[in-house]
Amino acid sequence: MSIRRQRGGKMTRVIGIVSGKGGVGKTTTTINLATALMGFGQNVIAVDADVKMSGLGLQLGMYHFPVTLNDVLMERGYIQQALYIHSSGLRIIPASLCVEDVRVSRLKHVLSDPFLKDNIVVVDAPPGLEKNSISILKSCPEVLIVTTPEIPSITDAMKIICTAKKMDTKPIGIIVNMYKNRNSHQINFKEIESTCGIPVIGTIPEDKIIKKGLFFGVPSVLLNPYSPSSLAFKEIAARIIGENYIPPKFAFIKRFFGGLKK
Numbered sequence: 483m484s485i486r487r488q489r490g491g492k493m494t495r496v497i498g499i500v501s502g503k504g505g506v507g508k509t510t511t512t513i514n515l516a517t518a519l520m521g522f523g524q525n526v527i528a529v530d531a532d533v534k535m536s537g538l539g540l541q542l543g544m545y546h547f548p549v550t551l552n553d554v555l556m557e558r559g560y561i562q563q564a565l566y567i568h569s570s571g572l573r574i575i576p577a578s579l580c581v582e583d584v585r586v587s588r589l590k591h592v593l594s595d596p597f598l599k600d601n602i603v604v605v606d607a608p609p610g611l612e613k614n615s616i617s618i619l620k621s622c623p624e625v626l627i628v629t630t631p632e633i634p635s636i637t638d639a640m641k642i643i644c645t646a647k648k649m650d651t652k653p654i655g656i657i658v659n660m661y662k663n664r665n666s667h668q669i670n671f672k673e674i675e676s677t678c679g680i681p682v683i684g685t686i687p688e689d690k691i692i693k694k695g696l697f698f699g700v701p702s703v704l705l706n707p708y709s710p711s712s713l714a715f716k717e718i719a720a721r722i723i724g725e726n727y728i729p730p731k732f733a734f735i736k737r738f739f740g741g742l743k744k
């Protein structure tokens with residue numbers, strides 16, 4: 483599957499959000515990156531392909547899904563029926579909250595559906611290299627690898643990068659999440675770049691607004707657009723679509739007033 487340029491300059495892109503270790507922030511990244519891309523005028527759909535441990539809908543405070551990605555994979559429903567719109571405007575295709583074996587091998591076919599044309603499809607994956615994760619790597623022409631700045635997480639991220647490179651999948655960058663500038667015990671992102679051989683596309687600091695977003699079921703980039711993690715997500719989104727994003731001056735003042743709203 484290749485990247486398809488569409489009329490009006492919009493591209494159909496399918497970007498997997500993957501990681502070696504679990505709990506490093508893939509779902510958080512999927513939601514906030516998708517929302518930030520929307521803010522740049524892109525048509526975006528976030529897909530929960532973590533079919534066993536789905537959480538994308540829940541993290542957005544959405545629970546009721548009559549038709550899910552599971553049904554589309556099992557040919558029990560159409561992709562159009564599995565699309566839901568969050569109050570923020572973010573469009574999502576959730577996975578079922580029930581644990582069941584589904585044919586994730588059909589994901590590539592599902593993600594090539596003409597219904598997704600002209601969209602940036604951001605695909606939330608399970609961690610690691612088990613069967614479902616491999617199917618997701620095979621289904622996404624591009625992947626972003628999320629890691630924390632600790633060595634075990636980076637080591638596992640490298641395994642994902644190596645596996646992706648062996649497939650028709652382009653690792654477009656590493657996202658270093660929960661970055662703490664002043665912590666000398668974490669690896670420097672320049673070291674991460676040279677170890678993994680692909681660029682660090684952005685670093686996201688540890689930020690309380692992310693837990694607040696989770697609590698309210700709202701993407702944290704909207705809850706406080708000027709918080710450090712929100713600015714980082716916007717920078718990454720801009721890089722992905724080749725735009726130049728300059729964070730606003732006095733963001734710290736706007737952040738304060740933005741933070742007072744919620």
Ligand SMILES: Nc1ncnc2c1ncn2[C@@H]1O[C@H](COP(=O)(O)OP(=O)(O)OP(=O)(O)O)[C@@H](O)[C@H]1O
Binds near residue numbers: 504511608660661687
């Ligand atoms: N930059 C951050 N600052 C603070 N908390 C964060 C940050 N990123 C993620 N979190 C929190 O870390 C936890 C794990 O995040 P998330 O669910 O996105 O990880 P994941 O990689 O999708 O996990 P899994 O592998 O289980 O699917 C969540 O509680 C989330 O709110």
Ligand SMILES: [Mg+2]
Binds near residue numbers: 508532
């Ligand atoms: Mg997740």
